[in-house]
Amino acid sequence: MIYISQKRLHGLLQSILLTTLTSMVWAASLPADSDDIEDDIPPPKTGLLHRLLHPHQYREEHKHQPPKTPRVPVTIDVNNSALQKLITDHLPLITQQLIEDLDDEQLGFLAEEAPQQTQTMLETEGYFNAKVNLEKQRDGYLIHIEPGPRTQIENVNISLSGNVTADDDLTNYYKSAVDNWVLPVGDPFTQSNWSASKSSVLTAIVRKKYPLATISASRATIDPQKNLADLSLTVDSKQPIYFGDIQVSGNERYPVSIVTGMAGFGPGSPYDLDKLLDYQQALEQDSHYGNAVVSADFDHMVNDHVPVLVKVSEMRRQKLTFGLRYDTKNGPGFRGGYDHYNVFHKGFVGSTLLDTDRYETTFGFGLSQPRNSRGHYWTSNLNYTYSTVQHLESRALSSGIWKVRDRNGIDSRIGVEYITESSKIEDGPELGHSYATMLTASWKRQNIQTQLRPANGYYLEGKIGTTLGKLLASASMQRVTASGGYYYTPENKKYGTWVLRSQIGYVHTGDAVNVPSILMFRAGGAGSVRGYELDSIGIKSSHNSVLPNRTLAVASVEYQIPVYKDFALALFHDAGSVSKNFSDMQWRHGSGLGVRWFSPVAPFAFDIAYGHHDKKWRWSISLGTKF
Numbered sequence: 316m317i318y319i320s321q322k323r324l325h326g327l328l329q330s331i332l333l334t335t336l337t338s339m340v341w342a343a344s345l346p347a348d349s350d351d352i353e354d355d356i357p358p359p360k361t362g363l364l365h366r367l368l369h370p371h372q373y374r375e376e377h378k379h380q381p382p383k384t385p386r387v388p389v390t391i392d393v394n395n396s397a398l399q400k401l402i403t404d405h406l407p408l409i410t411q412q413l414i415e416d417l418d419d420e421q422l423g424f425l426a427e428e429a430p431q432q433t434q435t436m437l438e439t440e441g442y443f444n445a446k447v448n449l450e451k452q453r454d455g456y457l458i459h460i461e462p463g464p465r466t467q468i469e470n471v472n473i474s475l476s477g478n479v480t481a482d483d484d485l486t487n488y489y490k491s492a493v494d495n496w497v498l499p500v501g502d503p504f505t506q507s508n509w510s511a512s513k514s515s516v517l518t519a520i521v522r523k524k525y526p527l528a529t530i531s532a533s534r535a536t537i538d539p540q541k542n543l544a545d546l547s548l549t550v551d552s553k554q555p556i557y558f559g560d561i562q563v564s565g566n567e568r569y570p571v572s573i574v575t576g577m578a579g580f581g582p583g584s585p586y587d588l589d590k591l592l593d594y595q596q597a598l599e600q601d602s603h604y605g606n607a608v609v610s611a612d613f614d615h616m617v618n619d620h621v622p623v624l625v626k627v628s629e630m631r632r633q634k635l636t637f638g639l640r641y642d643t644k645n646g647p648g649f650r651g652g653y654d655h656y657n658v659f660h661k662g663f664v665g666s667t668l669l670d671t672d673r674y675e676t677t678f679g680f681g682l683s684q685p686r687n688s689r690g691h692y693w694t695s696n697l698n699y700t701y702s703t704v705q706h707l708e709s710r711a712l713s714s715g716i717w718k719v720r721d722r723n724g725i726d727s728r729i730g731v732e733y734i735t736e737s738s739k740i741e742d743g744p745e746l747g748h749s750y751a752t753m754l755t756a757s758w759k760r761q762n763i764q765t766q767l768r769p770a771n772g773y774y775l776e777g778k779i780g781t782t783l784g785k786l787l788a789s790a791s792m793q794r795v796t797a798s799g800g801y802y803y804t805p806e807n808k809k810y811g812t813w814v815l816r817s818q819i820g821y822v823h824t825g826d827a828v829n830v831p832s833i834l835m836f837r838a839g840g841a842g843s844v845r846g847y848e849l850d851s852i853g854i855k856s857s858h859n860s861v862l863p864n865r866t867l868a869v870a871s872v873e874y875q876i877p878v879y880k881d882f883a884l885a886l887f888h889d890a891g892s893v894s895k896n897f898s899d900m901q902w903r904h905g906s907g908l909g910v911r912w913f914s915p916v917a918p919f920a921f922d923i924a925y926g927h928h929d930k931k932w933r934w935s936i937s938l939g940t941k942f
Contacts, residue, residue, distance in 0.1 A: 384413075385409055385412035385413065386412055386416070386417070387412065387422055387454075387455050387456065388454065388455035388456075389406070389408055389409050389455055389456045389457075389458065390455065390456070390457045390458070391403055391406075391458050391460070392457060392458065392459045392460065393459075393460035393461075393462065395462060397440075398437065398440065398442075398460065398462060401436060401440065402433055402436060402458070402460070405436060406429060406432060406433060406436070406458075407425050407428070407429075407432060408422070408425040408426055408428075408429045408432075408456065411425060426449060426451070426456060429449055429456070429458065430447045430448070430449050430458075433447045433458060433460065434447050437460070437462060438506075439505065439506035439507070440465075440503075440505050440506075441465045441466040441467075441503045441504040441505055441544075442462045442463060442465055442466070443463075443466055443537055443539045443542070444463035444464060444539055444542065445460060445461060445462045445463050446460070446461040446463065447459070447460050464542045465503045465504075465542065466503065466504045466537060466539075466542045466543060466544050467501060467502065467503055467504065467542065467543060467544070468498055468499065468500050468501060468502050468503075468504055468543075468544050468546060469500065469538075469541075469543040469544060469545055470500065470545045470546070471496065471498065471499065471500055471545075471546050471547075472545075472546070472547040472548070473489075473492055473493060473496065473516060473547075473548050473550075474547075474548070474549040474550070475488065475489060475492070475520070475549075475550055475552060476531065476549060476550070476551045476552065477525070477528070477550075477551045477552035477553050477554075478525070478552055478553065478554050478555055479520065479524075479525055479528075479552035480552075482524070482555075488519065488520060488552075491519035492515075492516040492519045492520065492550070494519075495512075495515035495516060495518065495519050496512050496515060496516065497511050497512050497515060498512045498546060504535070504537070504544045509535055509546065512546075512548075513530060513533055513548055516548060516550055517529075517530055517550055520550050520552055521588070522587070522588045522589065523585065523586070523587050523588070523589075524555045524556065524585040524586055524587070525552040525553060525554075525555060525556065525586075526556050526586050526588070526611070526613070526621075527552075527553040527554070527556060527613075528550055528551060528552045528553055529550070529551055529553070530548065530549070530550055530551075531549050531550065531551040532547070532548070532549040533547065533548045533549070534546075534547050554619055555585065555586075555619065556585075556586040556616070556619055556620075556621055557582075557583055557584060557585055557586060557619060557620050557621070558580050558581070558582055558583065558584045558585075558586060558611075558620065558621065558623055559582055559616070559617065559620035559621055559622040559623065560582055560622055560623070561574075561575050561578055561582075561622075561623045561625060562612075562622055562623065562624050562625065563575065563625045563626075563627065564624070564625070564626045564627075565626045565627045565628055565629065566627055566629065567629060568603075568629050568631075568632050568656075568657060569603050569629060569632075569656065569657055569662045570660070570661065570662050572662070573601070573603055573662040573685045574598065574625055574627060576685065576686075576687050576688060577594060577597045577598055577601065577685075577686055577687065577688050578590075578594050578623070578688050579593055579594060579688040579689065580594075580688075582620070583620070586611065586621060591609050591610070591611065591623070592609075593722075594609050594623075594625075594688075595607055595608065595609040596723075597686060597688070597690060597722070598625070598627060600686075600721065601685065601686055602630065602654075602656060602664055603629060603630055603656055603662060603664075603685070604627045604628060604629055604630060605628045605629070605630050606627070606628040607625065607626070607627045607628070608624075608625070608626045609623065609624070609625050610623070610624050611623055611624075612624050630656060631656075632655065632656055632657050633653070633654065633655050633656070634652075634653070634654040634656075635651075635652070635653050636650075636651065636652045636653075636654075637649075637650070637651045638650045638651070640672075640938070641936075645672035645673050645674055645675070645849070646672055646673030646674070647672065647673065648670070648671060648672030648673070649669075649670075649671050649672075650668075650669070650670045650671075651668070651669045651670075652666060652667060652668045652669070653666065653667045654666045654667075658682065661684075661685075662684075662685040663682060663683065663684050663685070664681075664682070664683045664684075664685075665680075665681070665682050666680070666681040666682075667679070667680055667681075668680075668681070674702060674703055674704045674849070675700065675701070675702045675703075675704070676700070676701045676702075677698055677699070677700045677701075678698070678699050679696055679697060679698035679699070680696060680697045680698075681694065681695065681696040681697075682694070682695050682696075683695075686721065689720065689722070690720050690721050690722030691718065691719065691720050692718075692719055692721075693716065693717070693718055693719070694716070694717055694719055694728075695714070695715065695716040695717070696713075696714060696715060697712075697713075697714040698712070698713050698714070699711070699712050700712075700713070700833070702833075703741060704837075704849060704850045705837070705848070705849070705850050705851055705853070705859075705860055705861035706740060706741040706742075706743075706858055706859055706860035706861070707738060707740060707741070707832065707860050707861065707862060707863075708738065708739050708740070708741050709736055709737070709738040709739075709832055709833065710736065710737050710738075711734060711735065711736040711737075711831065711833050712734070712735050712736075713732065713733065713734045713735075713833075714732070714733050715730055715731060715732035715733065715755075716730050716731055717729065717730030717755075718730060724760060724761055724762060725758070725759070725760050726757075726758075726759040726760075727756075727757065727758045727759070728755075728756070728757050729754075729755070729756045729757075730754075730755055730756075731752065731753070731754060731755070732751075732752070732753050732755050732780065733750070733751070733752050733753075733787070734750060734751050734753075734831050734833065734834065735748070735749075735750035735831070736748070736749055736750070736831040736832060736833060738831075738832050740856060740857060740858050740860045741858060741860065742858055743857050743858040743860065744857070746832075747828075747829075748789075749789045749790070749829045749830060749831045749832075750787070750788060750789050750831065751782055751787075751788045751789065751790070751792065751830070751831055751834065752782060752783075752786065752787035752788050753780040753781060753782050753788075753792075753794070754780065754781055754782075754783070755778060755779065755780035756778070756779055756780075757776070757777065757778035757779075758775075758776070758777050758778075759774075759775070759776040759777075760774065760775045760776075761774045761775075762774070763802065764802070767913060767915070767917065767918065768881075768913040768918065769802045769812075769814075769918075770802060770804040770808070770812055771802055771803060771804050772801075772802050773799065773800060773801045773802070774799060774800050775797075775798075775799045776797065776798050776799065777795075777796065777797040777798075778794075778795070778796050778797075779793075779794070779795050780793070780794045780795075781793040781794070789826075789829040789830075790824050790825075790826035790827075790828075790829035790830050791824060791825065791826070792822055792823065792824035792826075792830055792834070793822070793823045793824075794820075794821070794822045794823075794834055795819075795820065795821050796818075796819070796820040796821075796867075797818070797819050797820075798816070798817065798818040798819075799816065799817055800814070800815065800816040800817075801813075801814070801815045801816075802814055808877065809877060811874060811875050811876045811877060811883070812874075812875040812883075813872070813873070813874055813875075814871075814872070814873040814874075814875065815871070815872055815873075816869075816870070816871045817868075817869060817870045817871070818843075818867065818868070818869040818870075819867060819868050819869075820836050820866070820867035820868075821865065821866050821867075821897070822834060822835055822836075822865040822866075823865075824865070827864075827865055830865075832862070832863050835863035835864060835865055836853070836863050836864060836865070836866070836867035836893050837850035837851075837852060837853040837861060837862075837863045837864075837867075837893055838850070838852040838853070838867060838869055838891040838892070838893050838903075839851040839852040839891070839903075840935070841920075841922070841935040841936075841937045842937070843869055843889070843891060844869060844871075844889040844890065844891035844903055844904075844905050845887065845889050845905045845907060845922055845924035845933075845935060846889070846904075846905025846906070846907060846924035846925050846926035846927070846931070846932075846933055847903060847905060847926045847928075847929070847933070848933070852891055852892070852893050852903050853893045854893075863893070864893045864894055864895055865894075865895055865896070866892075866893065866894050866895060866896055866897055866900070867891075867892075867893050868891065868892050868897070868900060869889070869890070869891035869892075870889070870890050870891070871887065871888070871889040871890075872887065872888055873885055873886070873887035874886045874887070875911055881912060881913045881914065882910065882911065882912055882913075883910070883911040883913070884908065884909075884910060884911075885908060885909040885910065885911050885920070885922070886907075886908050887906070887907060887908070887909065887922070887924075888904065888905070888906045889904070889905045889906075889924070890902050890903065890904050890905075891903055903926070903927070903928045904926075904927040904928070905924045905925065905926050905927065906924065906925055906927070907922055907923050907924030907925055907932075908922070908923060909921055909922035909923065909924075917938050918938070919936075919937075919938050920935075920936070920937045920938075921934070921935075921936050922934065922935050922936075922937075
């Protein structure tokens, strides 16, 4: 029998410069104090402004260096590609030649050590009976390897000790430990998986209630005659730990209750690392703070209660924004806004917005309360919108109040909305006044890998609403909308990216004339069916106007082919329809090609599309990606 302790294995590998092979030894740590650290060395200038002003310098700094080859070649002769790569990547006789120029004496020393180093590396992969021979050849070295049979796991024994053995949740702790084990019986032994298994078991214990847990014993017993391994591990949980007081720093402008109110735990609650991470994420997503660090201060525990340190970086109390834009869909536009983050001195966020372009002008107010520990908050708004699209002129006043839950990338809300609208056909007849009071619920989930260059991921959004008969409404109605998108890029990115998106909507009513037009649907334009004018797909009416209808469906497929660095060629086909019911839809198709520039600011798109129905080519420009 051969007994291999963790300490002996680590010493052997470290002595032959193989620490990269065994770097999976687990280290438990928590976020440290985030006090600013003075550094005499300035950080590298990698910001957006520097990259835009010095593109040549940025490209030079990131050029790939040509690979270096050993002066004295070393050939690894083994009938196993994985082992060949392992030895080639980590054997000092090869790797040291890639780092520095070695003389013959140094090469000779490394050659003498190479067989034993190779043997040790093979043992970390479970080959304890391997035969290794090194031959000096005229122009280099040949290492011949016969791996022999691989050692398999015969038995695994996981034990827990300490206070966790008397815990009511002992079964769950043990189940988590076993579930995270990555070296089950029958699998081949590898040092990396052995280290990962120990880390997984320890992590299962330290995440909740027992953060001071340690590995008190571990042993891998190898039988080289039978090529079998017995693994045993014991974790000592130590005593349970509970949260103490929350200590906040960096808080100057806003009430400290905003910070403490987002914690999903209180003093005396059992320690839970996941709750600390959720707490930090909630603070970082809140509009009052630009950054937040949450950590448990184990150095100052009192009676097994650990203080929670929170350091925040506050946003300014007031923000004024202006922006100009242009696209073919809406023409030139202006957007201005004002935000105040401490209304009523309670941390409420108040906002004012003016957004105007060729077809639409919106002026609005909003007020939101701070998020609580569950990501819940109340928000409300009041908007006035004047619109003249496709010769339909409308003036609408809308308001609402919602209870929101925003957590883990999911925004869900329920509330009450009120819309009142007057509409008419430009230079034509009045369409009358309509209004609706609706109970609404919505859900939105976004999981996009990189928003500046979407490559993989999806987004989903849905909303339902209903009036209570004709109570505070000109017509009884129910409204449903849903939209989604999916991005897929193969592992080899040269094959491009597929983009799928869809949108549906339906209004159920027996009195469509008295439904506000902004609650019904039109299609067409850059964000809908390309190859058609904005909102040109609908009900054709007098004076060349297009009116909305009750049912909407839009689908699109796009293939983006990389052509040069941040540029891609796009081929796409869109289809959409607006009708009274899904059964009588008449689809409008648009096909085309475009150019995508994934700039450091936002994705830029230029498209030329052919509308199959009216047989016209139209072009469009847009900046940004709608999720």
